[in-house]
Amino acid sequence: MTEKSQFQLLKERRFLPFFLTxxxxxxNDNVFKNALVIMIAFRVADDQVDIxxxxxxxxxxxxxxxxxxxGGQVADKFEKSVLMRRVKIGEITIMLLASLGFYLNSIPLLIFVLFLMGAQSTLFGPVKYGYLPEKLSNYELMGGNGLxxxxxxxxxxxxxILGGILIAMDSFIPISVAVISFAVMGYLSARAIPLCEAADPTIKLDFNLWRATVKNLKILPEKKVVFLSVLGISWFWFFGSIFLAQMPNFSxxxxxxxxxxxxxxxxxxxVGIGLGSLVCEKLSGRRVEIGLVPIGAIGLAWFGFDxxxxxxxxxxxxxxNLGIAAVMQVSGAYRVCIDLAMIGVFGGLYIVPLYALVQERSxxxxxxxxIAGNNIINAIFMVVAAVLGMVVLGVLDWSIPQLFLITVGLHIxxxxxxxxxxxxxILRLVAWFLVSLVYRVKYKGLEKIPAEGPVVLVCNHVAFVDPAIVMGRVRRPTKFVMHHKIYNKFGMKLLFNAAKTIPIASAKEDPEMMEAAFASVKQALEEGDVVCIFPEGRLTPDGQIGQFKKGIERIMAETPVPxxxxxxxxxxxxxxxxxxKNVLKRIPRKFLAKVELIVGDAIPPEKVSADYLRQLVIELKNQAEIANPLSEKQLPDAASKTDSNA
Structure with a gap:
C-alpha cells in the first residue's frame, strides 16, 4: 500500500472523467434552477410567486x-459508463428544450424542464455512487467520496451565482448558451469514463414504478448498519435543507x-462542507472511518445551536436591505459566518463516511x-423538512432562529x-480517538493482511487499548477474542458487543464459555472473517512478551487458515x-506517544505453533524503530529460546 493524497485520483482516468462529469x-443543474427561481420571483405576479x-x-x-x-435497477443491470453517457445526451436534449423556454419566456415550460432535470438526476445518482466502489479500493473510498x-x-x-448573473442579462442567449455548453462538456467528459462490469445483468426490469419502489425499499433493512447509514444521510439532507432553504429570508x-x-x-x-469533505481522508487514515460520524453530529448540534x-x-x-459591509459591522456577524462554515465542515465529516460505508458494506x-433507496428516503426527508418549515414559520408564526433550534433538538x-x-x-470513534489524538500510531506492513478471506491476527498484549489500536489501523472489520473480565469491565460490554467481540475464559474458570468462544472463532473463520487473538492471555506485567497459550494451535486444527x-x-x-498502579505517573510520559504496529508475513496453517508465533512476534518487535525508555530489559533471544519447542 502506498500513501497517496486523494488529489492523486484527479490524475487518473478511472476517476477524473467521472469527477468532471x-x-x-x-x-448545470444549479445554473438552471437558480435562473428559473429568479425568473419566477421577478417576472410573475406576487400572488403567484409562492405557488x-x-x-x-x-x-x-x-x-x-x-x-x-x-434507476437503481438499470444502474445494476447495465454497464455504467454507457449509462452515464446516455444520461448526459438526455441532459443536452433537456437543455435545448430549456433554451426554447428562455426564448419564449415560458415559466410553465421551464418548470416542466425542471421536472425533466430532476428525472435525469434521479437516473444519474445510483450510477454515480455505484461507480465509485467499483473503481476505487477501500483505501480510496473516503478520499473519492470527499472529492x-x-x-x-x-x-x-x-x-x-452564475445562474443569477446570466438571467439578469437582458437576453435569453447567455443563459441558453451556458446550460447547453455545460451539458455538452459533461457529455464529453463522460466519453472518457472507462468501461465497468455490469453488477447483475440478470435483473429483470420492473416497469411498475410503485411495485419497484416498494421492493427497493425492502432491500435497505437487510443490513442494519447500511440502513441506519442511509437514514443518517437522509437526516443530513433534512438538516441541511432546512438551514439552506431559510438563508434568503434569514438574511x-x-x-x-x-x-x-x-x-x-x-x-x-x-466552502465549509467542501473543506470538511476533503479533510475526511486525512483524519480517517485512508480507511472508511465511521468514527468521524459522531464528531460530525456533535459539530452540527453545537454550531447549529450557536x-x-x-x-x-x-x-x-x-x-x-443592508450590504455585506454594513451587516458585518453588527456584533455577532462573524459568529454567524463561522457557524455556517463550521456547520458545513462538520456536515462533511458526517456525510462522507456514511456514503463510503454504504458503498463498502453493501x-x-x-x-x-x-443508493436508489437512499435517494427515495432523501426526498421524503426533504419534503418533511419543507413541511416542518411551513408549519413552524407559517402556521405557528415562529421565527427562523426558533426553527433552527427545533431542528437542532431533533438532530440530537x-x-x-x-x-x-x-x-x-461510538466504538469506531473511541478507536479513532486513541489512534489519532491520544497516540501517534506508525504502522508497517498492513498490506500483508489478506484483503479477503478468513485470517487470524496474532499480537502481543501490552495495554487495555490494544484492540482499539489494532482496529484503528486494520482495514477489515475484525472480531477480537477478549478475556471475559475485560469484556465485562468499565461498562464497555455494549460497545464490545457492537464489535462482535468474543469473550473467553480459561477451562478452570468457565469451561462452557471457553468452548463457546472456540465455536464462535470457528464460525467466524468459516464465514470468511478476520479474528484477532492475544495468545499471552493477559496483559504483560513487565513490558516483555510472555509465553503464548496453545489455543491458536487448536484453532488451526479445527479451521486451518493463514x-x-x-x-x-x-x-x-x-x-x-x-x-x-499510579495513573498520574503514566499520563505525562505516554500522552501523544509514538506507537508502532508492525505486521509480518502471513503464515500457512501447517507451520503454526504457539512457540513459533511468539518467536515471530518478538522478531517483529525487535524491528521497532522507536525505543521504549521505560523498558530496561532487552527482549530475550527468540531463536535460542523457542527453536527446541517449535
Whole structure:
C-alpha cells in the first residue's frame, strides 16, 4: 500500500472523467434552477410567486419518488459508463428544450424542464455512487467520496451565482448558451469514463414504478448498519435543507441584508462542507472511518445551536436591505459566518463516511439499488423538512432562529437513536480517538493482511487499548477474542458487543464459555472473517512478551487458515498498561506517544505453533524503530529460546 493524497485520483482516468462529469452535471443543474427561481420571483405576479416556487420544488423532487427504484435497477443491470453517457445526451436534449423556454419566456415550460432535470438526476445518482466502489479500493473510498461531495457543494454555489448573473442579462442567449455548453462538456467528459462490469445483468426490469419502489425499499433493512447509514444521510439532507432553504429570508428578515449577504452565507456553508469533505481522508487514515460520524453530529448540534443563539440576539433590523459591509459591522456577524462554515465542515465529516460505508458494506450486486433507496428516503426527508418549515414559520408564526433550534433538538434525538442502535459508530470513534489524538500510531506492513478471506491476527498484549489500536489501523472489520473480565469491565460490554467481540475464559474458570468462544472463532473463520487473538492471555506485567497459550494451535486444527503475526511497540508505560498502579505517573510520559504496529508475513496453517508465533512476534518487535525508555530489559533471544519447542 502506498500513501497517496486523494488529489492523486484527479490524475487518473478511472476517476477524473467521472469527477468532471458529475461536477458539470451538478453545476448545470444549479445554473438552471437558480435562473428559473429568479425568473419566477421577478417576472410573475406576487400572488403567484409562492405557488410557482413550491410547485417547482415539488416537481423537481417528484422524480426521486417515481423513478429512483427503476434507476437503481438499470444502474445494476447495465454497464455504467454507457449509462452515464446516455444520461448526459438526455441532459443536452433537456437543455435545448430549456433554451426554447428562455426564448419564449415560458415559466410553465421551464418548470416542466425542471421536472425533466430532476428525472435525469434521479437516473444519474445510483450510477454515480455505484461507480465509485467499483473503481476505487477501500483505501480510496473516503478520499473519492470527499472529492465528490466537496465538488458537488462548490458547484451548487458557483452554479447558483452564475445562474443569477446570466438571467439578469437582458437576453435569453447567455443563459441558453451556458446550460447547453455545460451539458455538452459533461457529455464529453463522460466519453472518457472507462468501461465497468455490469453488477447483475440478470435483473429483470420492473416497469411498475410503485411495485419497484416498494421492493427497493425492502432491500435497505437487510443490513442494519447500511440502513441506519442511509437514514443518517437522509437526516443530513433534512438538516441541511432546512438551514439552506431559510438563508434568503434569514438574511432579509433577521440580519437585514440584501441578496449579496445571501450569497456570502451560502458561500460560507459551501466552502465549509467542501473543506470538511476533503479533510475526511486525512483524519480517517485512508480507511472508511465511521468514527468521524459522531464528531460530525456533535459539530452540527453545537454550531447549529450557536447560530440559533446569536441570531436570536440580533438587533431588530426590519427591512433595511443592508450590504455585506454594513451587516458585518453588527456584533455577532462573524459568529454567524463561522457557524455556517463550521456547520458545513462538520456536515462533511458526517456525510462522507456514511456514503463510503454504504458503498463498502453493501452487496456489490445491489449497491446502485441501495443508493436508489437512499435517494427515495432523501426526498421524503426533504419534503418533511419543507413541511416542518411551513408549519413552524407559517402556521405557528415562529421565527427562523426558533426553527433552527427545533431542528437542532431533533438532530440530537435522531443522532442518539442511531448511535444507540448501532454502537459501532461510538466504538469506531473511541478507536479513532486513541489512534489519532491520544497516540501517534506508525504502522508497517498492513498490506500483508489478506484483503479477503478468513485470517487470524496474532499480537502481543501490552495495554487495555490494544484492540482499539489494532482496529484503528486494520482495514477489515475484525472480531477480537477478549478475556471475559475485560469484556465485562468499565461498562464497555455494549460497545464490545457492537464489535462482535468474543469473550473467553480459561477451562478452570468457565469451561462452557471457553468452548463457546472456540465455536464462535470457528464460525467466524468459516464465514470468511478476520479474528484477532492475544495468545499471552493477559496483559504483560513487565513490558516483555510472555509465553503464548496453545489455543491458536487448536484453532488451526479445527479451521486451518493463514495467520498474520503483529507486534505492538511503545505502549508499555502508558496509562492503559500495568506499568504502574499510579495513573498520574503514566499520563505525562505516554500522552501523544509514538506507537508502532508492525505486521509480518502471513503464515500457512501447517507451520503454526504457539512457540513459533511468539518467536515471530518478538522478531517483529525487535524491528521497532522507536525505543521504549521505560523498558530496561532487552527482549530475550527468540531463536535460542523457542527453536527446541517449535
Amino acid at each position: 458529475q461536477f458539470f452535471g451538478a453545476f 410557482l416556487t413550491n410547485l417547482a420544488f415539488g416537481l423537481f423532487i417528484l422524480p426521486f419518488f417515481l423513478f429512483s427504484a427503476f 465528490v461531495e466537496s465538488s458537488t457543494f462548490i458547484s451548487i454555489l458557483l452554479g447558483t 432579509r428578515t433577521v440580519l437585514g441584508g440584501n441578496e449579496h449577504v445571501v450569497t456570502l452565507l451560502l458561500t460560507m456553508f459551501s 447560530l440559533y443563539w446569536v441570531s436570536s440576539q440580533w438587533p431588530d433590523a426590519g427591512l433595511q 452487496d456489490p450486486n445491489i449497491v446502485s439499488r441501495i 434525538v435522531v443522532s442518539l437513536y442511531i448511535f444507540t442502535i448501532v454502537p459501532e459508530f 495467520v498474520v503475526p503483529m507486534a505492538l511497540n511503545n505502549l508499555w508505560g502508558s496509562m492503559f498498561s500495568r506499568h504502574s
